[in-house]
Amino acid sequence: MAPLPIEIFGHRVIAKIGTGAASQVFVVQDMKTKQVWALKQVVLAGEKSDRFIEQVEQEYAIGSKLDHVNIRAIHKILRTKKLFTTTEVGLLMELVDAETLDDQHPESVGMAANLFAQVARGLEHMNERGFVHADMKPINVMVTGEKQVKIIDLGQACAVNEVKKRIQGTLGYIAPEQAHLQAITAQTDVYNFGAMVYRVLAGEIIPTALQIGADGVSMSAVTPSMVKLPTPLSKKRVGIPDELSDLVQECIQLKPQDRVQGMGQVAERLEMISSALGDTHMGMRAVGAK
16 A cells, blocks of 8 residues: 655645545645645546546536535645646545445435435535536435535536536436437436435436446447336335335436426425434335345
């Protein structure tokens, strides 16, 4: 294991807390103010790493325009340049002491609805500011010990109605319009969100328009007509109310116009479900299991 750097961009390195495709995330302290931050570092390492630096630039450009309790705050971007080329970037972010939804499963159906409602409110804020997260999945949602949600990783976020030049998204969560390089809208977040909720509550990813080839490695986009909607959650797990199951099924409709219209409506319905259930014990088990 490589030793920790002593400092990055004039900030003292305290610990390493994460590693991405081309990034490292550290806990750092500002030498002057003593403020502690999370710092995402990407170093240029060849032509293919250009896009990772561009993603951090994009994350800052969008994140700096957001201000919501359920989205991790982006503070500042730091750059190292040689001639006219950026060779290293550092993104100073709010330090969040939390686990992701991949690691911390909701303790009850009511708590699950509460957490998902917080995510929906954060996405609603992004959409209202003119942006789409476009990569909502369990690993991009952190939950603190106080059960507060923080949406993270805006590396694939974009402006509403942007058409991307290459497929960006994650198998099991990607919306049909992402797989087919069509305009990304707020309804894309609705789909990604529904797919995420299904994964958390059912333990399975849903079939999407991006599918693995016969070789088990390559991936290709298929027409929405070839995608079969998954079994509703209430028929997969005993203990999930129809109201929650129906909402998720409406979020993952293949046509954007057929989905719940906007994250605000999603959040309102989840808040009603959470209020009705309270802290009801999850009590979920596979249908037919004893």
